[in-house]
Amino acid sequence: MEIERFVKEEEEFLDEWAKELPGFIKDGVVNPQEYFSAKYKILFLLKEVNGGKDWDLRDYLMEGGRKQTWDNGSRWVEGILNLDREIPWQDIDEVDEEYRKKWLNKIAAVNVKKVSGGHTSDMKEIYRFARENSEKLCRQINMYEPDIVICGGTEGCYFDEITEYDNLKRRITSRGIGYVVEPSKRIVISYSHPEARVKDCLLYYGLIDAVREIVAKENME
Secondary structure (H helix, E strand, O other), X not given: OOHHHHHHHHHHHXXXXXXXXXXXXXXXXXXXXXXXXXXXXXXXXXXXXXXXXXXXXXXXXXXXXXXXXXXXXXXXXXXXXXXXXXXXXXXXXXXXXXXXXXXXXXEEEEEOOOOOOOOOOOHHXXXXXXXXXXXXXXHHHHHOOOOEEEEEOOHHHHHHHHOOOOOOOEEEOOOOOEEEEOOOOOEEEXXXXXXXXXXXXXHHHHHHHHHHHHXXXXXXX
């Protein structure tokens, strides 16, 4: 991947989209050099941001993001990029801004809805936005060529409105986590939002165990 060309294309694409939508909040690849050189290109597909307009989620995550969401997000990234190593919970129980910066620089983060919502997401609004912007959302995600897409409560939007593939076969891990392998070999995992009201350790190991099993099955090592 030619990084300079990618940055130019991503920015032009987002700038054009922003012209159509007042308050547009940009998102995407946080640090292209880190993302495209990672063992797995990981994309988080989330619902929306809570607050503000005309700002850039990429810049925010480059500085560590919001701990309530991104403590778990950054833990997941470390675990997925180190599947061959069992990380004890005590090593990642307490994480800080520097830790988040390190791992979030390796991801892409895409919100389905590109304008701010409230404290509680209105899924009808998010579905409507996905439907009205399906081609652009599909193009944006494809631009990033992710190996693994983690849907944080957005799998319905993705499979119903965004992906270009029809009749995808849903699979389930031995512990009940749903996922799909697209013809492009992209793995799309249905999972909880990083802020889900579940103990952090359960959220962490639930996803890492699922990714480890899926990767082994799909011979991605």
